[in-house]
Amino acid sequence: MGLTDSQAQTPKYPERPLRVLHGFGAGGNADTVARILAAEMGKGLGQAVIVEPKPGAGGTIASGTVASAKPDGYTLLLATGGHAIAGALYDRLPYDTVKSFQAVSAVTSFPFLIVAQAGSKFNHLQDLLKAAKSRSQELTFGSAGVGTGQHMAGAWLAQQAGINLTHVPYRGESASMTGLLSGEVDLVVVAPTTAVQHIKAGKLQALATTGLNRWSGMPEVRTVAEQGVAQFEVRSWTALLAPAGLPKPQLDRLQAEVRRALAEDSVRTRLEEATGGEVKASTPADLQATIQSDLKRWTQLVKDANIQKE
Incomplete structure (x- = not known):
């Protein structure tokens, strides 16, 4: 049976390599996730999926590049x-955070840990909250930088708990851990995989996890919600987006390949070990809802906490 005119005119997808951009340095969490996912997706797509780090401006350079790309x-x-x-956080972006992109699928999500020096006067989050509310001293928390998920998690904790915490931004998580170990700050908010080795070595202790449920890597560490800040939850995530206007056949193919890749045991294991979080695909609609919900929450926090916009 021969091809119809419409079938003959429909190009096969994909016919050439794909690019996956991200806005952070090579070797970091986003880069690791992208490379693990890209390698597996390439097998199913029959084309190379090339990862291109494009760091700078809080990830907005990479986002802007993709937003302006052809939606093919x-x-x-x-x-x-x-x-x-x-x-x-940014007053002027060359794209709309929601409307300029087509959500494809979530990839991973993970909570943060709130960590203090081992042997400090804070053994649990309640100790920290009590000290902050007594206003007996100024308490500081370190993060991976202004506008990071770690920064927002600490600011959200202060806002929801009704306490004052002074933010000390560092250049990345490793620097924030060094600051905590040297006593420059009282605590840090950090991705689990960054802190685990120091906790196991007895140098640091986890006061709480920011997920609504306990982190599987350290189930003995209670959540913020369990320690008096009701319904508190902050999780970071990684996800695959495309330029707005992506045709449905390409969207369906990409979404199916993400699901297939994440169902592979070896891929799931590598991603779980790399991020310390949950590996789970999503529908485009669910991912879009997550982005919209997060944008609303952080916009309100930036306003309420008087966080300086960039």
Whole structure:
């Protein structure tokens, strides 16, 4: 049976390599997730999926590049929770955080840990909250930088608990851990995988996890919600986005390949070990809802906490 005219005119997708951009340095969390995912997706797509780090301006350079790309399924974005934060924090972006992108699928999500030095006077989050509310001293928390998920989690904790915490931004999580170990700050908010080795070595202790449920890597560590700040939850995430206007056949193909890739045991294991979080695909609609919800929350926080916009 021969092809119809419409079938003959429909190009096969994909016919050439795909690019996945992200806005952070090579070797970091986003880069690791992107490369693990890209390698597996490439097998199913029959084309190479090339990862291109494009760091700078809180990830907005990479986001802007993808937003302005042709919506043909060949240029994609490995976005993080910082994508929604940037929408709340930056006054002028060359794209709309929601409308300029087509959500494809979530990839991973993970909570943060709130960590203090081992042997400090804070053994549990309640100790910290009590000290902050007594106003007996100024308490400081370190993060991976202004506008990061770690920064927003600490600011959200202060806002929801009704306490004052002074933010000390560092250049990345490693620097924030060094600051905590040297006593420059009272605590840090950090991705679990960054802190685990120091906790196991007895140098640091986890006061709480920011997820609504306990983190599987340290189930003995209670959540913020369990320790008096009701319904508190902050999770970061990674997800695959495309330029708005992506045709449905390409969207369906990409979404199916993400689901297939994440169902592979070896891929799930590598991603779980790399991020310390949950590996789970989503529908485009669910991912879009997550981005919109995060954008609304962080926009309100930036306003309420008087966080200086960039």
